[in-house]
Each structure stands twice: as structure tokens, then as C-alpha cells.
Amino acid sequence: MSTTDSGRRNSMTNNPETTPLVWTPARVYAGYRIVLAVLLVTLYSLAPSSMLGSNSQPNLFIGTAAIYLLLTLVSTTLMSPLRRLFPQWASLLPVMVDVLLLTALIHASGGIKSNLSVLLMVTVAAASILLPGRGGLLVAAIASISVIFEQFMFSIQEHNENPWLLTESAMLGLGFFVTAIIIHQIAQRLASSEALTETQQKAISQLEELNNQIVQRMRTGILVFDGDNRIVLANKAAESLLPNYLPAKTTGSATPSEVPAALVNLRKQWLDNPVQSRPAIQLSPGGATTLVRFARLEHAEQSLTLTFLEDQRQLAQEAQQLKLASLGRMSATIAHEIRNPLSAISHAAGLLSEATLEDGDRRLLDIVQNHVRRVNGIIDDILNLSRRQAGAAERLNLHEISEKIQQHWQQHEPTNAAQLTFNIPENVIIRFDPGQLEQVLHNLISNAFRHGGNGARVTVKAGNNTHNGLPWMSVSDSGNGIDDSVRPHLFEPFFTTSRQGTGLGLFVCRELCEANQAQLDLEPSTEGASFMITFAHPDRVFE
Template identity: 35%
Template sequence: MTNQGDEITWRALKQLNLYRLVLATGLLAAFNNSEWMIFLGSQSPEAFVFTASIMLIGGLLYVVTGLRGRPNFETQIVITNASDILLITLLSHFSGGLSSSLSVLLIINVTATGTFLRDRDSFLFAALASIAVLSEQTYSMAQGISNAAEYTRAGLLGLVFFGTSFLASILSKRARESEKLAIEREADIISLEILNEDIIQNMRTGIIVVDIDGHIRLANSSAEALLGNISLQDNPLLENILPALDARFLQWQEQPYTHHKAIRQEHGLPDIQPGFRKLQRTEHETTDDDSGGTSDTLIFLEDATQLNQRFQQIKLASLGRLTASIAHEIRNPLSAINHAAQLLDEGNLSPGDKKLSSIITTQVQRLDKVIENVLQLSRQQQGNIETIELKRWLQYFCDDFLQTNKLGKDQLQLDILLDEVIILFDSSHLTQVMCNLCTNAIVHNDKALEKIKIIIRCGHDKKYDQPFIEIIDNGPEIPKKIVQQIFDPFFTTSTKGTGLGLYITKEMIESNRGKIIYTKSGDGENCFKLLFISRK
């Protein structure tokens, strides 16, 4: 039996002990006031008082043993009810036998044994009570106190004892089965509740339950992690935690079918994609004022960076299958066209024909570059995150880039604002990103090569609380109307470009959980700002 079942059973035994104590006290009080029950102790007052006193003392003793829980439960049931049968039979005899009706009190003891003991044991106590009543009647008749007619009442009382024991046993058995089933169901519900709580707390999606006033009632650990490992307990206001999310929540209440964009967070926290759903209340929880619903709302929070990465992986997989199947077929004709154009150049062509041949060669090379970029994009994999000390890494990169592109030392400046800046990034990806951006600063510059200037600045951004690299160039300003499109695939304003350089750069940075932003430097020059995850 479970602990809960033991507690209920012992509680019933304690109540039975209190009943015995009250009964003995009541009998003594009624005996002292002859106006209440004049038949009490009518045959032997002294013996009646002595027996009732023993019952009172025994009741006190049984209360103590019941509270202590020793001896065991069944032993106490047997001892207490056996003594009750004996004492109540004696009290009945000292009060005139069956005519006093005190023997009816034995029904309670028979019911108790039928409730708490097994079938055979309960019938044994019904038999003991019946024998006690018949023995008392026989002894009383031998003393001339009662007559033979009382045997009928004794026999009927014995039948009542057995019937009561039988019914109590059946009802007790069903009650125990129901109790056992209830305990098992309760254990299943508790296990299911623990399982559900564990699933909610450990799922990757952030879960927040908000009431109509904007107070957070429940939040899992993923939601706290996405919002910066802050505590969402003690019912804080959503507005105080993340005002942008609270604004989206209010907007959703007015327009439930609005598609919500990702919410950008600062201090190096990931962008979050919110989702909202009204919680349904069960029928018994509704009130007249509820209109069958509830004021609580379930908010789902997804890491927008991870979502974008999953979408990007699907896109790259599709792009990879497409490019793998057509790259070979396209490159073979392109090689043939390029070879034919070179053969034409070797002949005696007119200036006009040479110009046409040059156009063919240029466009063939451009198409080949497009194919190469698309294949490179489709082959991209998740970055191998490394620990990079930016100062040393950038010094090596600048030396290598100057030699490769034949720039003067004053044309590429390295500005280190903070000596010790350590980031988590794939070094090969970072090399390609920096090469792409610095090469763009040269290729898309309208100035002569010797007048091009590039500044690479490194430090820690206070606004975002993240390490950064800025690539600043003195090239032409990017028009505001196309700033939002420069990272789109195949978008370009140059007849020589493919429109994939910045797109590939952005994808590489985001695959390493970084960000790239186009902005203006303090002098109004073009600036691409890279934000990184720092090593804590």
C-alpha cells in the first residue's frame, strides 16, 4: 500500500479510537445522571462503573498507540475490537442484558473489522460478537435476569452482525480497489506532468505564457536563454523584459493573422522569431465572464538565426543539385566558345571584329565566374568554429593582401582600437569574407588604383556588446534606394559583376553566427561592419 493509502487508513483508526473514548466518557456521564438513561448499571452499578472506567482507560491507551503507529495496524484493529466486544458485552450484562440494547453498539466494531480486515478475519469478529451476545443471554437466563424469548433477539442481532460484516467487507474491498486505481492514476498523472514539464523546459523553442495584463506566468529555460539568460519568474511584465516583443504581442491581439518578422536583439543576442497562440480553457474552468475562453496567450520564440540557417541549408541543397547537374553541360560549350574567340584573336581581324571578339571573351569569363560562384555557394558547409585573436590575424591578412593586390602600405591601414579581441569564427571563412569585401572596395571604386584607400578597424562595439571589424573605403556612395538589396543574390549594378559576392559573404558570416551591416563611417565613407560572437 502506498504512503497515501496508509495515511488514510491510520486516520480512520484514530477516529475509531476517539469514538471509543467518547463512548466510554458518555456512558460514565449518563450513569452519573440517572435521568438520562435509567437502565445503565441496573443489575450491577459498581461493576458497570468499573468496566466503563476500564474502557475509558483503554480508549486513552489506544489513542496513544494509534498516534505512535505501533504496534502495526492490523494488530491494533484486532486488539481494540476484541476488547470492545468483551467490554460492551459486560456493560450490556450489567445493565440488564439484551433489553438494554447496549449490544447494538457491537455493530460499529463489526463494521470496523469488516472494513479494515480481510473477509475471513472480519467474519471471525462477527462470530465472536454473536457468541458473546448468545453467551451473555445464556448466562442471564441462568441467573433469571432474562427469559428464553430474548434468544430470538440475540439470534437476529447475530444475523445483523454477519450481514453488516459482509456488506462492510464488500464496500471496503471496492473502496480499496478504487483507492488503488486512484493512486495509480494519480501516479500516472504526476509522471505525465513531470514528463511534460521536462519536455517544455528542455525543448529548443522558447515558451512564454502571458496573461491579458502582460505578466509572464510561465517560461521555459530556452526562452530565458534566447532573451539573455534572464529570469522570467515571479510574474514580471513582458514590457520590462523586451519592449519589442510586447509591442508585437499587442499588435497580434489587434491583428491575429499578421505575419511577424524577426525581432532584432542587441548585446550579441540572437534575433528571435515570435509566434502567438491563444490558450484554450477547459469547460469546467470557464466562468460566466469568460465567454468560454481564456485571457492567457502562448508565445513561441525561435532563434531566427537557426531558422535562417535551416532555410539556407534547404536552399543550398536545392541549388547544389541544380548546379551539379548543369555546370558540366554549361562549361563545355563555354570552353569551346572561349577557345574559338582566342583563335579569332590570333587572326588578322579588323578593329571592329577584334572588339566583338573581346566582348565574347569577357562575357564567357563572366558566365564562368557565375558558375564558379554558384558552385562555391552550394558546396558551403557549417563553419568549423575556431578561436581567433583578431589583432594578430588582421596583421597577417593585411600583409598578404597588400602583396597580392600590389597596393602601397599607406593604401591599406589597420586601426586596432582594442589590443585583445578574441572571436569565435572559421578562419578560412573569415579569410574569404575579408578578401571579398576588400576586393570589392578596389573593383567597385571609381578612382585610380594608387588613390584607393581602405581602412580596416577592429574593436568592441558598446551598442551591440560584440567584437567588430569595419572595412571602410573611399569608393562611390551606395544609393539609399538599393542599400536593402546589396546582399540579395544576383543583384548587381556592374556589368562585370555576378551579384553573388556580398550574398556569399553574408551567408558565410551568418553560418558562424555573426552579422554584417552596411553603414557610413564618421567621414561619410562606405563601411561594412562585421559583428562576431566573442569568447567568454
């Protein structure tokens, strides 16, 4: 015999609370017993003849019915405590009480010909559901013995030796067994079906949780729109791309006014022409450039649109890594092919400067030395850029960083430090490599003093954008500004308007900012020049 059958056979001694089909039928059966007991007492009180046949015993009937009502009320009231104290008997005892008392009621109402005989069928059926294993057959056997014994006693008491009555009792007992077998099979199938349903529900829940974890951890933003442009699903990546429309840790429906207009318009264009390719857009002012793709989900009640938001910073960072790798290889060539001859030229110029030279020759020598230093500076900048790692970004307080930079300028450039002003609140938090941030700020401040002219004032400000929550910092000077023809080339490598410059300062600054997911731009300004750094959100940095 299989382990399963053995477990079912022995499960009468186990805690029935582990059987999912027990407690609900047990409560239904308890209610049925109360209703039955009340009906028996009430009907006998109103119309005794309807409950009693010939050769009946009224006193025995009403006494048994009253006892049955009392025991039913008591057992129902104590059902939960009894189940905790005697779990193996909690379902068996009520059934056995019903078999014995209903048999007594059948005897008191006139024997097997009484209409009450059918009530034992209900008890046997209930036992087949409530009792595990072969418990239903046990109750059917006890009920069969009870009715046969009752008919035997009735025949002796009434001196009625009609063999047909015993045969009828035996047929009723056979009906008990048939009922027990059929109901037991049905109960087993229901239990198996419920167990399968529960297993499937758990599997579905696990798949839903797995799907949710996958969707939430995807770097691609996921949005689901309904037909009314309401967002019904959004993952964390989408929340980071749309911080004002989808606050962090908030999902669910959003009103159409909360959906970015650019995204709504792009969706309308896609609905009109799904095949047409569309460029990347900014979903919010100052936000990241995002590539948007759509797919239609046919729902039973409504049409849903699946939207993919791909942050272009990932592609930009990959391109940045490739560019740095290429620059590293190029810088290695420069180091070997240019640095050595340049060192020889510089050394020769130094030796030549010790000789007695005419003024014209001295000027030519100065030109050589100046350009050697300039070329050497270019090589140093390129080598420093190529050696630069991705950076160890940290949470930084811009106010604390600004105090450190201000102290540096006061110690090393006291004249310019008097014209340098910092206006940075204490609550501006960014995520940036501290060394690279200091390099960027020193470079921008130096450029501001160099190109702002004599007496230029330099102001460093910072804050948090009220629209998208992104931190920013600006470095402005009070000089003459930047000519419009120069603006498009400012961030190009080796572009400079100064004979002493290498043309790599702003290029390196922008590269460092991009490596830390920040953006460096030249801002429109009515006075002087203003460079703005827009940092990534410190809690939503792309990793």
C-alpha cells in the same frame, strides 16, 4: 475464485501500509476510542445512575472503564511502533480489545438492555473498514458470541431464564453481521473509487508531463495571454525569441510592461479582426523576424489567448538549402561547359605571350589574360559556394579568433596589418563554423582595405548587445564610404564597383552568415563603411 479475491483473503498477513484507506480511518478510530473511554469514566463519575441499569455492578463497570481508558491511551501512543513491529495485528488488536471490554461494560451496566450495546455496532463497523478481506465478519462473529455468552452468564447470575433476552442477543448478533456486510461493501467501493482516482491522477500527471515535454520541445514558440496581457505560459522556443521578456528557464505570469509592445498591438489588431492576415515582425530590436498567430482559448473564469511564434529562420534555412542545391547543379554545369573552354583560352593566351608581339597586340593579350583570370575567379567562387556544407558550428571566443586573424595579416600583409586594429573583449562568445568565420572576416577586411583608399584604417570591434544579449562584430574603414545608389545592390551576386572584383565577395559573406544563423548588414556610418554581423545567441541557436 479470482486472484483478486484470494489476495484480499490473504492480505491480513500483508503490510497494511499498502492499503490507502487504512491509516486515516485507523487514526479516526483511535481518537474515537479515547473520547469514548473518557466519556465513560466522566459520565460515571458525574452521574452513575445514567450509566447503570438494574442488576448493575458498579465496581466492575468503573474498573473496566478505567482499564479501557488506560489501554486506549497506551495503544494510541504505541500505534506507530506496533504497526512497524506487528503490522498484521496493528488493527486487529484494538478491535478485539474493544469487543471484550465493551461486552464487559454491557454486562456490568445491566446486560443486553443497556444502551451500551450499540457501541459494539460501531466497533464492528470500524473492523469492516480497518481489517482487510473478511476481517469484519470475523469481528462480527466474535461480538455476536460475546453478547450471547454475556446474556447467558447474566441469566445464570440473575436466575433469569427469559428466552426473549437470548433472542434479543441473537438479533443483536444478526445486526452485527448485517452491519459488517454493508460496511464492508461500502469500504470496498470506496477503496476501488480511491484506487481509480489515484490511477486517473497518475494518468493525468503523466499526460500533463507529456504535454509539457511536447510544448517545451516544440520549435514553435508558445505563449498564453490572459485578458490583462499577462503571460501565464511560455515554452523554451518563446523564451529564445523573447530573451529580455522571458529569461531562460523562467515561466509564469509577467506584468503587462514586460510583454513586447509589438506583440500586444498585434494581439489587439487580431481581437478586432481575427480573419486579417498579418506580416512577420520583429518582437525585439535585433531579434529574429517572427510570424505571429493567435487562437482563443475559452476558460471557465477568463478568456485566454494562445499565441504561436514561428521563427522565420527555419524557413530561411530551408530556402537556403534549396538555393544551395540549385547552385550546386548550376555550378556543375559551369564546371563542364565553361571551365574547359576557358582553360583552352588561357593556355592559348599563354602560348601567344611567348611570341614576339607589338605593343598593341601585347595590350590586347593582357586584356584577354586578365579577363580569363577574372572569369576563372568567378567560377571558383561559385564552386566554393556550391560545395559549402551547412557548417559545423562551434562555440567560439571572438577574442581568440581575432588574435589568429591578426597574426595572419601580420605575416602575409604586414603593410595593411599596421593599419588594422582589433577591439574585442574576451567575453564575447558565439556559435559559428570557425573556417567560415575566418573566410567572412578576411573577405570583409580585404574589402575594407581595397575600397577604403590609400592609408585607410580598418577597425574590427565586437561586443554583446545590451538590449537582447546577442553578440555582434563590426568591420569599419576610414574611407569615403559607400554611395547611396550602391547600397541597395551591395549583397547582390556579381555586383561590383571594381574592375578586378567578381561581385561575389559580400554575397558569399552574407550566405555564410545566414548558414550560421547570423546576419550581415551595412550599418549607417558618418565615416567610411561599416559592416555589422549580428550572431545568434550561442545558447539558443536554432538546430
